[in-house]
Amino acid sequence: MHLALIETRRLHLVRGYSSLYDLCVRCLGMSEGQAHRSVSGAHAAKSFPLALEMIADGRLHLTGLSLIAKRLTPENHAQLLEDVAGKTKADILIVLARWFPKPDVPDRVEPVSDGSGGGEQGNLGLDGAPRSRVEPLSEERFLVHFSGSAELKAKLEHAQNLMSHVSRKLEVVFERALDALIRELENKQWGKTERPRRSGGRKDRRPSRADKREVYERDGAQCAYVSPSGVRCTARAFLQYDHVDPLGKGGGGEARNGRLLCAAHNDLHARQAYGSEIIDEKIRRARSRAEQGGAAQTAKDKCERLRVALVTMGFKKAECCKVVAALATEAERLPLDQLIRDALLRLTQR
Numbered sequence: 001m002h003l004a005l006i007e008t009r010r011l012h013l014v015r016g017y018s019s020l021y022d023l024c025v026r027c028l029g030m031s032e033g034q035a036h037r038s039v040s041g042a043h044a045a046k047s048f049p050l051a052l053e054m055i056a057d058g059r060l061h062l063t064g065l066s067l068i069a070k071r072l073t074p075e076n077h078a079q080l081l082e083d084v085a086g087k088t089k090a091d092i093l094i095v096l097a098r099w100f101p102k103p104d105v106p107d108r109v110e111p112v113s114d115g116s117g118g119g120e121q122g123n124l125g126l127d128g129a130p131r132s133r134v135e136p137l138s139e140e141r142f143l144v145h146f147s148g149s150a151e152l153k154a155k156l157e158h159a160q161n162l163m164s165h166v167s168r169k170l171e172v173v174f175e176r177a178l179d180a181l182i183r184e185l186e187n188k189q190w191g192k193t194e195r196p197r198r199s200g201g202r203k204d205r206r207p208s209r210a211d212k213r214e215v216y217e218r219d220g221a222q223c224a225y226v227s228p229s230g231v232r233c234t235a236r237a238f239l240q241y242d243h244v245d246p247l248g249k250g251g252g253g254e255a256r257n258g259r260l261l262c263a264a265h266n267d268l269h270a271r272q273a274y275g276s277e278i279i280d281e282k283i284r285r286a287r288s289r290a291e292q293g294g295a296a297q298t299a300k301d302k303c304e305r306l307r308v309a310l311v312t313m314g315f316k317k318a319e320c321c322k323v324v325a326a327l328a329t330e331a332e333r334l335p336l337d338q339l340i341r342d343a344l345l346r347l348t349q350r
């Protein structure tokens with residue numbers, strides 16, 4: 001945080017930089033974002049030495065300090081700094097929303113021009129597409145932004161019309177839609193239902209819907225991996241049904257031998273149970289099967305397009321099928337136009 005010192009002594013001016021920000025970008029090679037964080041951090045640190053202390057001992061990061069910098073006052077700084085100590089950026093935004101709640105914003109659907117994505121600067125993802133954003137307004141309320149297609153807008157209006165007797169508010173429509181989606185996916189993936197049947201307790205290799213439901217509810221829809229030192233994995237996405245006693249070693253699919261694991265921990269468990277070599281080989285074989293499947297699918301697809309092309313040209317269906325069958329082994333290797341030329345040659349030579 002020597003930037004504060006540089007500014008106090010006006011060293012940046014002496015060196016030919018008009019501002020601390022200018023020095024950060026042109027002399028220290030920082031990105032605009034980094035420079036902005038560093039400068040606002042330096043300003044806050046100058047007025048509130050406690051912030052500097054917290055940066056130095058690692059209780060607060062520069063991004064965090066830049067987020068709260070404008071909100072610090074002589075009256076609130078000690079408490080606010082304590083509230084954000086040790087927190088991630090996302091958690092600090094929630095603390096700020098609690099300290100300085102903002103009102104709800106009205107529903108808005110607006111067109112965005114291509115490329116701009118409606119995104120303010122710095123709001124684009126790695127692929128240049130606008131990022132969706134969930135921003136806390138207060139402790140209990142959030143602002144949700146995202147871009148969508150014209151089809152999505154049409155579906156939204158359709159849903160609003162269907163729900164018009166209840167409410168046309170986006171919040172109400174989306175929440176209802178998400179409830180329906182969650183119900184559908186939890187039922188499909190984890191057997192959740194309003195009228196559950198109990199697990200039969202029988203030993204079977206594959207878990208039944210009742211087993212899946214029991215494990216999903218017992219593990220609270222979260223990866224159940226706990227490290228030897230007692231840290232539980234917090235993953236809630238890409239969850240898989242894992243056999244505690246592995247399937248290949250006699251373990252059954254019943255709920256008491258099941259648990260939810262994220263893909264990474266499922267992979268770890270498999271490697272611990274069977275050894276990395278065997279798992280790597282399995283992955284390699286599965287990939288090659290998928291690739292072969294893909295190639296076979298393309299070849300089949302090409303044959304079908306060839307047949308349709310020949311029939312459209314006026315050749316008899318039976319003849320077309322014969323030629324296509326004769327060329328089937330070549331279909332994987334040759335492009336469609338070459339296949340059509342070969343087929344025409346065969347058909348016209350007869």
Ligand SMILES: [Zn+2]
Pocket residue numbers: 223224225233234235261262263264265
């Ligand atoms: Zn996990």
